[in-house]
Amino acid sequence: MMLKTRTALLCAAATLAAGAAHAQGAAETTGPYISAGYNYLDFDEELGGDATVHGLTARGGWQFSRFFAVESDITFGIDNGGFDFDGDEDDLDFDDNNDGFFDDVISGPGDLGLDYMVGGYGRFILPVSDRFDISARAGYAFAEIDSTVQTLGGNELVFGGSDDGPAFGASAAYDFTENLSLRADYTHYEFGDANAESFGVNLELKFGG
Known part of the structure; x- marks a missing residue:
């Protein structure tokens, strides 16, 4: 009888210890964090x-x-992306070859630059194991984008400016x-004049306790 009682007490103590350790582990996952890293962005402009x-x-x-x-993050572009522009004069309301008509195609090489992009998000986390988790996030982002196109008519067209969206x-x-x-991230941006896909890798430092 005494052995059964001791066994029961030991089991109860182990259960309480495990519960305390779990609570401590949960507490360590909360609090502030910061991160920094690299992002690859693919922009698709409407024009x-x-x-x-x-x-x-x-x-x-x-x-x-x-x-x-x-969380919130800010991304600064470190280079310009080249692209082949293909539009028409009527959509742009611009007579590239000065022939008095707006039915010609405007094409030429262009450069797209990202000055900065900032966003705020809510993040929902699903733990897979003690060391690995996956998450989904949703929010709103604001970007400053500039595009320059050298047309076949010898003109320079500048697009872009501020854009924002979910x-x-x-x-x-x-x-x-x-x-x-x-942490590795994928984010899709639905801007007004351009959509973008972002793939990033960041080193994250947590201050929870």
Whole structure:
């Protein structure tokens, strides 16, 4: 009888210890985090440009629970992406060859540059294991984009400026330690005059405790 009682007490103690450890682990997943890394962006402009741009991203966020966080990030372009522009004079309301008609095709090489892009998101996290999780995020982004086209008529056309719209995507993260992880992201941007796809890899530092 005494042996059964001791066994029951030991089991109860082990259960309480496991519960405390789990609670401590959950607490360690909450709190602020920052990250920085590389982004590959593919822009598809409505007026006829498809260009890729490389950028550097900085991010900050706060994880409120094991399953939810809010975050914002900013990306700066580090180069211009080249593209082949193909439009027509009527859509652009521009007479490229000065013949008095607006029925000709406007084409030529172009460059797309990203000055910066900033966004805010809610992030929903699904733990897969102690070290690996996947997540989905949705929010809104604002970008400053500039495109320059050299037409066959010898003119220079400048498009772009400010653009904004909803953004959503998914990510996967692997924890090297409790405070350091590697995260890969995909984000789709629905801007007014251009859509974009972003693929990024960031090193993330967590300050939760």
